Amino acid sequence: MKEQKRYEYGIARDAHAQLERWVADGSAAGLDGTVWDNRDDGHSTVNLDQLPGMERHMYSKADARTRGWGLQLQTRDNVTVGNSSTAHKQIDKGSQPRCAYSLPSGLSALRKQYTSNNLYIYPSHMDHIAGNIRKEKKQTKKWGNGHGDMYPTNTPYLIITQGSSGTDQPFIRAVGWTIGSFPKAVRKKLEAQGLLMPTVQSLMRLHQKNVSSREDYLSGQAHPAVFDRRNLDALQMMQAAHEMRPESIPPLVQLQVLSEDNMRAGYDFIGPPLLTEKHFTSPEVIARIWRGYPQRRVMQLSAKDTINPSGARLKYHWVVLRGPTDKVKITPLAPDHSEVQVEIEYPGRTESTWIDGMWSNRLDIGVFAESSQSISAPAFLTWMTLDNEQRNYDQQGNLQSIDYGTGRYVDPRLAVGMPFRDEFQYTGGKISGVTRNWKDGRQQIVQGGSRPEATDLRNAITAASKTAPSPELSSAKQPAKPSQRTVSPTLSEREAAMQRLSSSFNLELPTLLRRSTQMQGVDLYVTLNHIIRQAAASGDAQTSAIAYERLSREFTGDFEGCGEQALAQLAAGSKEHLTPSDVRSLCLMAIRIHQDVAGLDDMGRSQRIAQLAVSLARRTDDIPLQRDVIREVSLSMP
Incomplete structure (x- = not known):
């Protein structure tokens, strides 16, 4: 590694000098107007003197460890290159990219960055360590003893680097130098059309040291989920950017699903109503998770909407980049291969062809558009199987x-x-x-x-x-029998009770909750409804959950939506402010709300609450809780 760093220092000197020469003679745009967004409070930094014109986004001391820390899901207005050499504590010390890739909302945020001239770089930490260890949650950095490639999809939205802290630095510099090396007219067009980072991705992948031919580029060797700094060739990236002209800007593949097999929770696999195989769908990434029982999936896909800045005739390539090629059949449906049918047999877990010992449950198919002058970065179709099965x-x-x-x-x-x-x-x-x-x-x-x-x-x-539910949860999860519950009071009854009880609403919530044990009828209903809302507003998950449990046990109805509103408000708060006990209470509250709404025959609301319940449970490492929540919302769906 010391030798690698010495090599990178030499590259930095040469690249910096080259960029300054090109900017001085007017042949390169330079880095004016670009921003470096460091999100680890200076833990992994670069010397901006080597990136003249790039400015650092400054966070306040208070923000550096809060809003300015870790995974970036916001999009910045400027051309931005960002990094964070941090792990994500919510997923077993996994990497920041795995956190984003595991949620559709995270992938959606990354896509917006990618198409808005933002590109972030994160280390893989322990999510990409060669090995086939499968039964332990605990991870290791020891090569050969890891879990393998743990990413649920592959995307062009980020650059993920092999290793931990500091491995992002050579990529930050290389991306910055490449952006600065484009001729002014090219950079202007790339930024205006949202093609800057897709073009940077294509140059980085095409000019790796282990990619020496077109055939290499159209293989998994050039497009792993995680990139090794030893294959990075910053000078070649710069040269290619400097030689680019508006008519040679590479295409941006845009995919569309024309048809696919649809698997439904409760019919084709076990799960809550909103659980689906369709993890994420966008023009650049179609990510699926194999849940349904059938052994085979058939999809028809189109790339006809590909963005083609040059206007030249395009040829399309659909390539299995990782996973068992013998279980994939790709049949062209158009002469230029812009539309295909993809048939996949259950792929299971396989070892990478390109990285010894790198096992994964993911199948990657890359889609490329090629003109006479350029070739695109890949769009991806990925399928992940679940290793616990x-x-x-x-x-x-x-x-x-x-x-x-x-x-x-x-x-x-x-x-x-x-x-x-x-x-x-x-x-x-x-x-x-x-x-x-x-x-x-x-x-x-x-x-x-x-x-x-x-x-x-x-x-x-x-x-x-x-x-049978676990004894610890049984009393909280069992809904009261309808015959034991009272119909919710009318609006006029509630308004009269609120006037009558207005003075007691000034009491502290714990005191009011104790007093409510002596109440009944409309007074009890109005008081509990008030406690639920006020506790949620103050971030008190425990009190809100206790009050809703009593309200649900005593009355029928939707309770003016107070439970759903409180649950959404509490769940949307900062994850760091919710203790494991709070999350558990909210999960049980969500189960009870789901049961109440299921009785109202409102599938839309029922599904929204089921999704929120599962999302809450997955914030924890409590596997039995996750299992209970998934089972309960599955069983009580209409």
Whole structure:
């Protein structure tokens, strides 16, 4: 590594000098108007003297460790190159990119940056360590003893660097020098059309030291999820940028899903209503997670909307970059290959062809547009299988069993392990029943219908999911029987009670909550409703959850939406301000709200609350809680 750093120092001197010469003779745009956004409080820095014209965005002392720390999900107006050599404590000390990739909202934020002339660089930390260790959550930096490639998708939105703190620095400099090396007219056009960072990505990937031919570029060797600083060639990136002209700007591939197999929670796999295989869909990244039972997926995709700045004729390439090529069939549907059909057989876990010992559950297909003068950065179609599942298919492609209790690690934001194995029975080639074998020796046999989509099979799967709740959660999760609950009071009754009780609403919430134990009827309803709202406004998750539990136990109705509003308000607050106990209370509150709304036959609200409940549970490392939440919102869906 010392030798590598000495080499990089030499490159920095040469690159800095070259950029200054080009700027001085007017052939390069330089870096005026660009910003470096450091988001680790100076932990991993670059010398801006080597990037003349680039300015550092300054955070206040208070913001440096809060709003200016870690993963950046905002988009800056200026051309921005950013970094943060930090890990993300919410996902088992995983990297910042894995945090973003695990959530559709995170990917959406990264896409906005990418198309708005922002590019951020983060280390992979321990999310990309060679090895095939699967059963431990604990990670290591020891090469050969890692979990492998843990990213659920691959994108051009970021640059992820191999290693930890400081490995981002040579990439920050290389990206900065490349931006400064474009001729003025080229940089102006790139910025105006949102093509600056896609072009930087194509140059970085094309001019790696381990990429010596077009064939290399159109392979997984050039497009890993994580990049090694030893392959970075900053001087070649600069030269290519300096030689670029408006007519040679590379295309930007834009994908569209024309059709695909749709798997539905409760029908084709176990899960809450909003859980889906469609993790993220954008013109540059289509990310899917294999949840449904069938062994095969078929998609039809188009790249006809590709942005083509040069106007030249384009040729398209669809290439398996990682994963088993023998399980992928790509059939052109148009002469220029701008439309294709992709057929994929369940890919499972495989070792990288390009990096020894780098195992992954992800399949990557890259899509490239090539003209006579340039070739694009890839757009991606990715499929991730869940490593906590052990699936067995027969020779006809029929799923024989899924073991959800393997103990193998999976990102808790994507799935949770469950302590049972499902075995499937078939009638006439269709699933007709499920036998569930629990780890404690219990067995349940449930008969379903003759079609996987049939309602009776959905009921069979749901019935097979039922199990006694854990004793700790049972009292909180069991809804009161309707006969024990009172209909919510009318508006006029509530208004009269609010006037009558107005003075008591000035009491502190703990005092008011104690007094409410002596109340009943409309007075109790109005008081609990008030406590729920006020506790949420002050960030008191525990009090809000306790008050809602009592309100739900005593009354029927939607309670003017007070529970949903409070839950959303508390969940939207700073994650650092919610203790594990707070999150647990909010999860139980969400389950009860979901049960109440399910009884109102409002699928839209029910689904929103189910999604929020699962999202809350996945903020924790409490796998049993995650399992309970997923089971409960699945079983109480309408």
